[in-house]
Amino acid sequence: MKPLHKWIGIIISIIVIWMSLSGIFLNHPEIIEDYSVGQYFIPEHYNLRDWNRSTLIGSLVLENDTYFYGRQGIFITKDEGDTFSEISLSGYPKASRLKRTNHLSAYANASDTVLLASTNGGLYRKNLHLNKWSKIELPTSNPVLKSISRSDGIYIFTNSEAFRFLPKTNQILPVDLKRNSISKTMPMVDFFFQLHDGKAWGMPGKLFFDFAGIILIFLSVSGLYIWLKPKSLRRKKGKQSTKILKWNYKNHLKYGFYFSFPILIIAATGIFMRPPLIILLTGEIPLKYFPGIVSENKWEHKIRNVFWDSTRDIFVIDAKDGYFTGNINTGFNQSMPPISIFPMGATVFEEEKGKYIIGSFLGLFECDIETGRVKDLVFQASANIENPFMPGKNMVTGMAKLPDGSRIIATYDTGVINSDKYKMPEFIAENYRMPLWNYMFELHNGRLFKSMIGGYYILLVPLSGILLLIVSITGLIRYFTRKNRKIAKKEK
Numbered sequence: 149m150k151p152l153h154k155w156i157g158i159i160i161s162i163i164v165i166w167m168s169l170s171g172i173f174l175n176h177p178e179i180i181e182d183y184s185v186g187q188y189f190i191p192e193h194y195n196l197r198d199w200n201r202s203t204l205i206g207s208l209v210l211e212n213d214t215y216f217y218g219r220q221g222i223f224i225t226k227d228e229g230d231t232f233s234e235i236s237l238s239g240y241p242k243a244s245r246l247k248r249t250n251h252l253s254a255y256a257n258a259s260d261t262v263l264l265a266s267t268n269g270g271l272y273r274k275n276l277h278l279n280k281w282s283k284i285e286l287p288t289s290n291p292v293l294k295s296i297s298r299s300d301g302i303y304i305f306t307n308s309e310a311f312r313f314l315p316k317t318n319q320i321l322p323v324d325l326k327r328n329s330i331s332k333t334m335p336m337v338d339f340f341f342q343l344h345d346g347k348a349w350g351m352p353g354k355l356f357f358d359f360a361g362i363i364l365i366f367l368s369v370s371g372l373y374i375w376l377k378p379k380s381l382r383r384k385k386g387k388q389s390t391k392i393l394k395w396n397y398k399n400h401l402k403y404g405f406y407f408s409f410p411i412l413i414i415a416a417t418g419i420f421m422r423p424p425l426i427i428l429l430t431g432e433i434p435l436k437y438f439p440g441i442v443s444e445n446k447w448e449h450k451i452r453n454v455f456w457d458s459t460r461d462i463f464v465i466d467a468k469d470g471y472f473t474g475n476i477n478t479g480f481n482q483s484m485p486p487i488s489i490f491p492m493g494a495t496v497f498e499e500e501k502g503k504y505i506i507g508s509f510l511g512l513f514e515c516d517i518e519t520g521r522v523k524d525l526v527f528q529a530s531a532n533i534e535n536p537f538m539p540g541k542n543m544v545t546g547m548a549k550l551p552d553g554s555r556i557i558a559t560y561d562t563g564v565i566n567s568d569k570y571k572m573p574e575f576i577a578e579n580y581r582m583p584l585w586n587y588m589f590e591l592h593n594g595r596l597f598k599s600m601i602g603g604y605y606i607l608l609v610p611l612s613g614i615l616l617l618i619v620s621i622t623g624l625i626r627y628f629t630r631k632n633r634k635i636a637k638k639e640k
Contacts, residue, residue, distance in 0.1 A: 149622045156618055156622075164368045168365045169365065173588045175345050181246055181585060185582045189587075194582065196576060197563055200562060200563035203572065204563075206218075206546055208252045213225070214229070215263075218249060220579075221235075228569070243583070250294065263276060266295050290309070293305050305451060331435075332434060333435060342438075346360075348440025370400040373396050415620055422609040450467040450469055453466040455498045459499070461475060486517060495509075496508075500514075502517065507557075510533055511524055511542050594608030
């Protein structure tokens, strides 16, 4: 067991350190949301070009002006895409992560047209002919996903709740998104993710798992010291060096044992956090087996996208735990979506003349609800999804509707795939800074190293989890073996 524990521990020690450190930051986005990373530290494959990487999520056409919005903010063109200028400046969130604009809409007041922006940093509005944005205070700090205008007000959706905004009085009223049936299961993916970061047990659980991450860093550093330092001690047998070595050895064993349970959970669940093994987490698990706290809000951190079907008088919600339809009066029922949605959620989600336009990393599709026919809008053919749990050929991240009625389709890696018009301006790429949270996420899932090791980066997370599991188990075996020897020695 000793050679196995030693050499695997040495091999993965650096990986464990960066995984633990990035995991702690990911657990507390509010701490790092104001910080971003400059282009010097960002690998080349993250460069922005032609509206890729969610730079274009959607568009809004007002008279002769077209607004493109997405991860980098809001940009306006008055000359059919020849030039763009940014309007998400004065009064708008400055931090890269908070500036992400998930939706842009407009409504008319007594004197002007007002733009309404749904961002990760909250809800903002701006009179069309003024430069400054102002924040509309909501009783939540959750990211705002969409604003939907109806005759009785503007419905504001976050990732956890909904509100009704009355522009004339500036009132914000809570909306009850009641479910007609309470699910007794939860998605296996959600189950594993909540165990992995300790979120299953609320803030105390997250803090405990954060501390387990700190212990993992200590175990990695102390383990390297224990295995590499003795060579120098053979030449230098100072009391201080020996004392430090003994201290590291003692505490390496002690804290490795005390925190073995959360470390085993982190390792075992981490194996399935990314492709290819995440494909195994396709089922549901009964809530009675969930060891954590189940929130009273059944939508908490689950809403991913929503639209209003005016033809059928219903809201359609894409959530982590299902596809729901209904309205405020009758409640919401879970049903099957007209086309499969990739596990990360719908990136395009709207209704056009009674038909649903649904886009995700599986592609972009037009769904005729009456006939059940589904058309692939990229290939202009009948839809054909081979595996709904693996990304398709076109990982759609956004769609822009233009003044002439045509569409621009943007994908994650390539950017716009069906048009040479409305080119992304160079200043967006030149001013790009990656939010620190996103940088830590890319580091945590290994994608940051794609330019170094190519497609093999996909194996970093599952292999690291397996090796950490082996090191943890062999460490426990060594701990108990050493303890039993001590007991036997005392008995003698």
